[in-house]
Amino acid sequence: MINRERMINNFIEMARISSPSLKEREMADYVKKQLQDLGMEVIEDGAGEKEGGNAGNIIGVLRNPGKKRILLSAHMDTVLPCDKVNPIIENGIIKSDGTTILGGDDKAGISNIIEAIKTIKENNLDHPEIVVVFSIAEEIGLLGAKNFDIEKYSPDYTFVLDSSGKPGIGIIQTPFSAKGKMKIIGKPAHAGIAPENGINALTVAAHAITKIKLGRIDSETTSNIGVVRGGEAVNIVMPEVILQYEARSFSGEKLDNLLAETDRVFREICKEFGAEFENGVTKGYSGYKLEDSEEILNIFKKACAQVEVECVTKPTGGGSDSNIYNEKGYKALTIGIGMTKVHTKEEYIEIEDMVKTANLVVEILKEMA
Template sequence: MVNNNRLIEEFLELVQIDSETGYERKIADHLTERLTLLGLEVMEDNSMEQTGHTAGNLLAVLKGNPALPVIYFTVHMDTVVPGKGVKPVRENGLIRSDGTTVLGADDKAGLAALLEMILVLKEEKVDHGSIQLVITVGEESGLVGSRSLHRASLIADFGYALDSDGDVGTIITAAPFQAKIHAIMKGKKAHAGVAPEKGVSAITMAGVAIADMKLGRIDEETTANIGWIKGGTQTNIVCDHVEMFMEARSLVKDKLEKQLEDMTRALQQAAENMGGEAVLETQHIYPGFKHDDDDQVITLAKRAAGEIGIVPNTRHSGGGSDANIIAGLGIPTANLGVGYQDIHTTSESISEKQLIHAAELVVEIVKEAVQEGKR
């Protein structure tokens, strides 16, 4: 049902279109033209006004039978750097970068699979419900594209992101809530050799606070990390200003809030005890989602995997994606493994077999949705 050569050629064309995050204009125009020619209604939203990127999210609809379920698929059009001038190498059933750039299989493998899906549905004249494609910008810039989506522009009953690690057949049933803390520790300057006792070291405050925090793996559902610290100038000056950026994640919202409270308390207590000040800003970045294995969005994907001869593998993820944002808007969403390897590196690759399976899976998901709608 999938035209393997056509799919691979589509993927090779897509990865050679420059689309580093923030600079998606060229691929947005290409996809708009391509999808329009395939008969979809395509709309580019105004998220550029919020993101500052060169293109907006694309929302495309393949109209279908109104009596059948409306489903959606989401992928992102941007890549990480270095992603300019990608030269894919195809050998021994593997497609990789030439080692100077990323390949861009994250997430152009998902894009290619969806384009092939549309062609297959048309060629086989499959009776399907309407299908919405949500193709985002800025996923690699902190999900800024999907965070700009409006609920009213999303029409599906449920759907899938094609943007997870793991072989095709991997189904992410849960992903975490995430929040970040920006902390400024304010102390007092003094000469470090003449009168250090007159100073209050912001570096020491930060160190005391960090020592008082639980970090890393908190439990099987919760993690926390200090990602970046900056402060100080000269060794002969007691440092009065340190900035820290940190995050916490959890599959359970209450656990996330507890971890944030503990980290905030440690920062404030260290500052108070040493006569300094902690200025804190907490931002919730994205919501989590969690499905049971017998929820519709999961069972349908499992059946589809079985139909193409793949044993489905459901698991939780510690990472976030556009699936988190859209699920947070009230649309049941699971994230699907695409089969790419070593993403975000110049060793990135994907096997042709996995790319073909990805296309087969989304076609079968549509067919399973049709059967479910007719029951």
């Protein structure tokens, strides 16, 4: 149903535009024009100004009063190296020339959304009220989504086109996470002359580490100390040690409990040894879980059936703009768009998968009409 050539050409144009995080200006102007040509009301918000970027989130609205409202989301920024991308089409796939990433993450998602809306309009298909957001700075901490005023648009359902894997994949669960540095401050002393005057920070850390939970804690929860830095010289009692810690759990409550317990153990042991403890571990974005009975999954499954792709719902370890939307109370599902080996110079995407994804978006729109 969609126009394959038009979508591919549009994608290739966008892939050629350099758009590292916080430098999305050229992409923003490009997609702004496209949304305007579709007859959408287009605005650029203040996210860029706030985060020190040169462009804000681009938001387009296609009214259809009285209908349900859908938010379609994809991000404009890419990881590096993304300068002078030279897309090559070969054997049904699109890839870079090997010197840069391709930027299918997430420009494939943007081209899918634009093509789906073009198709809906051309064929006069009934559709929900459509809000599109092309966000900035996703790759450096979901900064665009964090600043996007989703309450203003209050979508019934949100689809984020930003997962690798085949069309038909829906990400129903992502972990809560926390990370940061824990610092133990002991006391230096000459290790040969007066070690009893010192407090060895590493010894304190070792005692604490034997008492906290590390590694695989349960089926939903993990934690790790990945980096340890400390010491000045072999003849000085180690005055300070820094432990880099991270923890993840699919349960927010379990993560909170783990962090509290780890903090308590370190404080207790430090006190015992007369050392000080500074805990710099902070929580990242929230995880989410969509129940199988959610209407958003029902819509997605029906659309998959129409396009004849297998619907596969699964958890993932990473985050996307969906985490922010779900955290703010709006049901959001990240879906697979066929991008492969993202964040590498070997990144590629199958044209057939792009076609399926765009058709899937058309079906989702029809389903919500």
